[in-house]
Amino acid sequence: MTTNLAGFFNPNNIAIIGASNDPVKPGNTIINNLIKIGFPGQIFPVNPREEKVMNLKCFPSLEVIPQPTDLVVIITPAPAIAEIMAQIRHRMQKWGDIKAIVCAAAGFAETGSQEGHRYQTILKETARELGIRVMGPNCIGIIDNVSKVDTTFVETLMPPSARGQTGGLSFISQSGAVAASLLMWGASQPVPLRFNKFISIGNMVDVDFIDLLDYLEADDQTKVIAMYLEGYPRADHLIRTMGRVAKRKPVLVLKVGASQAGAEAAGSHTGSLAGEDTIFSDLFRQFGIIRVESMEELMDTMQAFAAFPLPQNNKTFILTQAGGPGIIATDMLATIPQLQMAHIKAETKAKMKSFLLPFANVCLPEGFADITASASVSDHLSSLEALMDDPEVQAIIFITVVPTFLPRQELGEQLSSFLKLRGREKPVLPVIMAGNWVLEVRRTIEESGYITFPTPERAVRALGHMVTYAGYKKVGG
């Protein structure tokens, strides 16, 4: 089947079946989200019991919507699916317009019940017969910040000004709950996380990972793809597709559900020596795919890939204003074989010593400098500049625990300007470690387009993945 997903990502108009005036219901949040993101087309609420939904004219059924409608979002629970699909069939006979269905409703095959399977079959068979693509069921839908489409029923409390902002990161989730929580968590970052496309695929009755990977591979605005994956019937097909895409842009995956289902009771060691999870890890490595182990690691790593340039090599410098956090970073770095401490040039060392306080530690050990808590804003920036100028350094972990006597906003502004000017040269991962005290500082820095980290180990771990991917690119070409 050729991948034609434009109906989801670029619809002319959208109908919402199950639209509601009750602000706690998904049928209300969807419309609210579509309005707030600034969807440029028309929104057609469908509900026989309402005249208007949120001041929009509400239609008793799909057939009477007077304009062509590419996308239908179904929020009405599963038992109504036969009736809804009958409406869709009628409309198609007259208009032939519907290209895509996002079936957000639950109560389908995921319940394991016979009824649920029957509802899913009705959805699948009717849509296939009518040539309509389906996302879901049991999903939270999609967001496309480029075309300003948001069919999710997640309330992130993101201010309207922050909505519809595009970034290079696209995300596909097999779990609606993981997708929703990541969306809400992303919205709570100092500067809200900017997705390019955000997709919750649910039960994959039609559109699945491979369709979406094909689509996102061709989408030039998507620079990084992150996935939450539980399982896929032919894992080799999925992994080969991920690998093909990973040659063009980073593909990150949080793979969960390490069951032994695939391990046959074979009469040899081969079956018993390794579980399915080990095999997944090895195959991800074979195909240049980055595997992360937790939600937090996913969050950090996907943002890092989207924000920072890829390092040219693994030579890393830890520039810290406080001893302990610098040691934590150094320890973490030592556990990641892909990373190495940079050995900087003698001139760079001399330069740093020339302006830093006499008791500052420059390069004990190599690749590490502690500019001490007494360091001024200019000490921070001059050190960073000296390291940026040294070709022996290809990545910098920049750690500061902002004390009360350091003018924190000035630090934030100067760092932000520095990153705007030189942040594309090599990755500089800022670790700004003082909770609420530095929230504004982090926001100021992040407005430069780069992210900040609250702890050193998280920054080092994300950098490790970037170096690994850069290595894959070199090997695979």
Added chain:
Amino acid sequence: MNKLTEGFLSEVQAYQILEQANIPIAPYRIIKDLGELEEVDLEYPLVLKIISPDIIHKTDAGCIRTNLRNRKEVELAWEEILRNAQVFNPQARLEGILAQVMISKGHQVIVSFRRDPQFGLLLMVGMGGIFVEIIKDTVWRLAPIDKDEALDMIKQLKTYPLLEGVRGQEKMDIQALAELLVKVNCLAEKSPDILEMEMNPVFVLPGKGGTVTVDALARIREVED
């Protein structure tokens, strides 16, 4: 035994497949009766193993004897193996005894492939030897692989430093192991009826000594009668 083993090939049948794929096996002879021992031109020490489609795990059945240094030891082992086979499974079909040159140098690994319902054709290299169940050091790839990928597999083994030679020990023939993996890959691709094949152990020999396989097991698609 039961239906589970019906699809297994004997060690000798597995060797014949490997030989056709140009994969080196430790020299062996099939002996049907003790008198044939006269004509055996293998160098001592020898290993004796039962050949039976009904005895897959020869060690568990006491049907393998190693380090036999002379004719007398071979004769004793012969009787012992037949006795143990009889105890293990009185109905077992016995096709003879395999005498094989004993390999006592090099580093033991496992090489295998399997057709997996979820992943398709998978290749594996792992640490071999007696600690295999404890250390569980395995690396997997989807077929096809080339020699570079095979080398990457080998380098990913936790026990890779043992192949490189630790504490002044000689380096093992890693290139030959990588070439073996590529040959196994080709064999697997050309033989869709072999569902699973395991060579365990394979000795990776020092220097440029190559590799030598001393046991193999294959499971084939069941033939409907």
